[in-house]
Amino acid sequence: MAFRTRFFGGLSARIACALFTLGTSCSDEVIDPREEPIDSYVGEIDGSDAVFAVTATELEVVLYVCGGASSLEHSRWYQGERSGDTAQLSAADGSTAFLRFDGAEQVTGEVVEVDGTRFELEASMSAPESAAGLYGVMDAGCRTGVVVRQSAGDEPVVQGTWCSEEGIFAQVTPIAPIDTSADGFGVRVTGNRRAPARQLLVQSVNPADF
Numbered sequence: 001m002a003f004r005t006r007f008f009g010g011l012s013a014r015i016a017c018a019l020f021t022l023g024t025s026c027s028d029e030v031i032d033p034r035e036e037p038i039d040s041y042v043g044e045i046d047g048s049d050a051v052f053a054v055t056a057t058e059l060e061v062v063l064y065v066c067g068g069a070s071s072l073e074h075s076r077w078y079q080g081e082r083s084g085d086t087a088q089l090s091a092a093d094g095s096t097a098f099l100r101f102d103g104a105e106q107v108t109g110e111v112v113e114v115d116g117t118r119f120e121l122e123a124s125m126s127a128p129e130s131a132a133g134l135y136g137v138m139d140a141g142c143r144t145g146v147v148v149r150q151s152a153g154d155e156p157v158v159q160g161t162w163c164s165e166e167g168i169f170a171q172v173t174p175i176a177p178i179d180t181s182a183d184g185f186g187v188r189v190t191g192n193r194r195a196p197a198r199q200l201l202v203q204s205v206n207p208a209d210f
Helices: 010-019
Strands: 039-044 051-056 060-066 076-083 086-090 096-102 106-112 118-124 133-139 142-149 157-163 169-174 184-189 198-204
Touching: 039 133, 039 142, 051 118, 051 133, 051 142, 060 086, 060 096, 060 106, 060 133, 060 142, 060 157, 076 096, 142 184, 142 198, 157 184, 157 198
Parallel strands: none
Antiparallel strands: 039 051, 039 118, 051 060, 060 076, 076 086, 086 096, 096 106, 106 118, 133 142, 133 198, 142 157, 157 169, 169 184, 184 198
16 A cells, blocks of 8 residues: 655655755654545446445545445445546456546546446545545455435435455445444444344545555
């Protein structure tokens, strides 16, 4: 993982500081990647009950495709590095995604799964005051993903998928009311014959977590 820094290192840093004009401060402080500004985008996938969310800094990007009741098999995490207005991402199974950022206002792109399935992505940036965004938590050796959509004046709409390291999937529903004041909220994993029901706390996803 690439760490963003704002220093030159060792002697070079001291020389660089000496060359600064009088009154200009200089610091060897390393910028924590978790403190980078984060943009969030949430959208639906046409022709499917799947949704997706993108969370991005200037250097790193995470995409989560969250399948619905008829498309759980499309649920995947993608991650990659950002280069200017574009990003190439990949999933653990070899599926890939390409994203293009239109400033900070919109993201478009395409996902190509290993079996050749393709679908397009398009979303506008989430309003900072809304709960819309990407949330997750590690459980059973796999990262549960939750996408929250919220239009102005409307209640949040939550869609999520729980997974295990054995490849078991189950749908996630929110534990109402949704309270993101602590940067997270509770969800309930719908049990099935292969996965017992459980409750989890999901929190906002930061690309530095990957």
